[in-house]
Amino acid sequence: MSTEHPSYPTGLRTTPTRHRALRQRLGAPGLVTAPGCYDCITARLVEVSGFDAAYVTGSGVSMSALGAPDMGALSFGEILDRVRRICDSVSIPIIADADTGYGGPLNVIRTMREFERAGVSAVQFEDQEWPKKCGHEPGRKVASTNEMVQRIKAARSEEHTSELQSH
Numbered sequence: 001m002s003t004e005h006p007s008y009p010t011g012l013r014t015t016p017t018r019h020r021a022l023r024q025r026l027g028a029p030g031l032v033t034a035p036g037c038y039d040c041i042t043a044r045l046v047e048v049s050g051f052d053a054a055y056v057t058g059s060g061v062s063m064s065a066l067g068a069p070d071m072g073a074l075s076f077g078e079i080l081d082r083v084r085r086i087c088d089s090v091s092i093p094i095i096a097d098a099d100t101g102y103g104g105p106l107n108v109i110r111t112m113r114e115f116e117r118a119g120v121s122a123v124q125f126e127d128q129e130w131p132k133k134c135g136h137e138p139g140r141k142v143a144s145t146n147e148m149v150q151r152i153k154a155a156r157s158e159e160h161t162s163e164l165q166s167h
Contacts (some may be wrong), residue, residue, distance in 0.1 A: 015091045015119065018091060018092065018093045018094075018119070018121055019093065019121045021052075021092075021093055021121075022052075022053055022093035022095075022121040022122060025052050025053070025093075032052055032053060033051055033052065033053075034046075034051065034052070034053035034054055034055040034093075034095050035049075035051055035054060035055065036054075036055050036056075036057035036060055037054045037055065037056060037057070037060065037086060038056065038057055038060030038061045038063070038064045038082075039061075039064055039082065039085075039086065040085055040086055040088075040089035042060070043056075043086045043089050043090045043094070044089055044090060046090070046092070047090045047091065047092045051092065052092065052093070053092055053093040053094065053095055053121070053122075054086070054090065054092060054093075054094055054095070055094075055095045055096075055097070055124075056082070056083055056086055056094060056095070056096040056097055056120075057097055058070040058074075058079070058097035058099055059097075059136075061074065061079060061082050061097075062074055065078070065082070069137055070099075070132075071131070071132070071137065072099070072130065072131040072132050076102040076107075076111065076114075079099070080114050080115070080118060083096050083115060083118050083120060084118040084119070087118050087119030087120060088119065093121035093122070094119065094120050094121055094122075095120070095121065095122040095123070095124065096115055096120045096122070096123050096124070097123075097124055097126075098111050098112075098115065098123040098124060098125050098126075099125070099126055099132055100125065100126050100128055100129075100130050100132050100143070100151070101125055101151050101154070101155065102130075103130065104150075105150050105151065105153070105154035106154070108125075108151050108154035108155050109154050109155075109157060111123075111155075112154075112155050112157075123155070125148075125151055125152070125155065127142055127143050127148055128140055128141060128142060128143055129141040129142070129143050129147075
């Protein structure tokens with residue numbers, strides 16, 4: 001299948017340039033506005049509204065799936081499934097909330113690999129201890145500097161391709 005076949009629905013077309021588009025946009029002057037989305041419909045709304053990228057919000061996914069704030073109750077597999085579906089529904093770059101990486105350095109590497117395979121263009125890690133809480137909920141515990149350094153090193157390891165951006 002090819003991106004040149006406009007009659008295919010977005011989920012059946014490939015989007016090989018979405019990572020490059022985000023990298024170029026991040027290198028350009030100005031801000032990148034990436035409104036939050038939590039399912040395929042909200043991602044499509046972001047895209048048809050003309051934004052350069054969309055941000056998959058862990059809080060939005062949790063609220064739409066459980067009716068409760070993001071407190072680590074959804075599994076990595078549940079988040080990955082939602083992220084994969086969102087990536088398949090749009091052609092713009094997707095920035096995904098990767099929580100804490102779902103565990104230690106090996107979990108972070110797996111999170112990066114699986115999100116990349118899903119079509120994510122960039123990730124954002126939280127600086128909290130696991131189990132985490134939504135950033136605006138009370139009772140958060142900040143991870144140590146050493147733990148965050150280990151997460152970042154794992155995320156940026158050469159074991160996966162360099163197309164995905166971690167921040």
